[in-house]
Amino acid sequence: MSSRIQSYDRTPFWGQKIIRELKYLQFILNNKDQSVNVSKDCFRELLKAIILVLHGQDKIADRVESISSKFKIAEKDCVLLVASLEKLFRLAIKFSSKKQEVIKDDLIAILKIPQDFVSDLINVLYGAKLNIENVSNNFPKNIYLLSINWRLDVSLSTSSLNRTLDPFILVQMNLSNGESLSFEISLDVFHKLRFSVALALKEMDEILNKSFFKLNE
Numbered sequence: 001m002s003s004r005i006q007s008y009d010r011t012p013f014w015g016q017k018i019i020r021e022l023k024y025l026q027f028i029l030n031n032k033d034q035s036v037n038v039s040k041d042c043f044r045e046l047l048k049a050i051i052l053v054l055h056g057q058d059k060i061a062d063r064v065e066s067i068s069s070k071f072k073i074a075e076k077d078c079v080l081l082v083a084s085l086e087k088l089f090r091l092a093i094k095f096s097s098k099k100q101e102v103i104k105d106d107l108i109a110i111l112k113i114p115q116d117f118v119s120d121l122i123n124v125l126y127g128a129k130l131n132i133e134n135v136s137n138n139f140p141k142n143i144y145l146l147s148i149n150w151r152l153d154v155s156l157s158t159s160s161l162n163r164t165l166d167p168f169i170l171v172q173m174n175l176s177n178g179e180s181l182s183f184e185i186s187l188d189v190f191h192k193l194r195f196s197v198a199l200a201l202k203e204m205d206e207i208l209n210k211s212f213f214k215l216n217e
Contacts, residue, residue: 012106012110013091013092013094013095013102013103013106014088014091014106018110018111019087021083021084021087021088022084022087022088022111024080024081024084025081025084025085025088025111025113026111026112026113028077028081029043029113029114029117030112030113030114035074035077036073036074036077036081037071037072037073038071038073038081039071040116040117040120041071042067042070042071042073043117043120044120045063045066045067045070045071046067046078046081046082046085047085047120047121047124048063049063049064049067049082050082050085050086050089050124051124053082053086054086054089054090054093060082064078064079064082088121089125092125093125100122100125100126103122103125104118104119104122107121143175143176143177143179144175144176145173145174145175145176146174146175146176147173147174148171148172148173148174149171149172149174150169150170150171150172151169151170152167152168152169152170153167153168153169153170153184154166154167154168155168166186167187168184168185168186168187169184169185169186169187169190170182170183170184171183171184171185
């Protein structure tokens with residue numbers, strides 16, 4: 001199967017490209033590797049391990065070793081399975097507000113994961129054992145801009161005669177991590193910045209208006 005989605009009327013919950021973790025699950029769960037036989041019981045034990053991982057518990061190493069020994073799967077393969085399933089769950093949790101059928105259909109129709117495995121996975125994703133709200137709060141978050149303030153200022157006296165009475169913009173940005181950044185820029189640079197931002201917003205709007213990016217739920 002190509003890593004790009006072909007002939008599908010909407011974008012699956014993981015995006016346009018099938019990442020390597022999902023391709024690994026697709027390969028293993030369809031018995032393409034005879035040395036790694038994942039039975040239904042084994043898969044359910046892996047899901048129990050995933051719950052521990054997503055809740056940040058530190059007993060995962062013992063659980064992986066137990067699965068490896070019980071189901072005769074190399075420990076390195078168990079680690080790969082857990083890591084791949086963790087990635088799948090983290091992607092699915094971001095879209096867990098969608099109907100279960102949407103995620104289920106993506107897994108079966110595109111990844112071709114057997115339905116028995118998908119049913120168990122959906123039961124865990126939407127079940128009581130997995131606290132999605134707490135798990136989501138544990139996800140790493142990018143720092144973002146909370147607020148920005150600026151004012152026009154004039155230097156009445158500086159060590160450089162060239163800058164006396166030269167107007168500039170003083171900018172202060174407050175970030176989500178509590179950090180505050182301040183800097184000053186000349187009027188010329190400020191106008192270039194305004195133009196660049198306006199151009200970027202215009203190009204983003206043009207891209208989003210293309211039919212390729214309009215998704216059907």
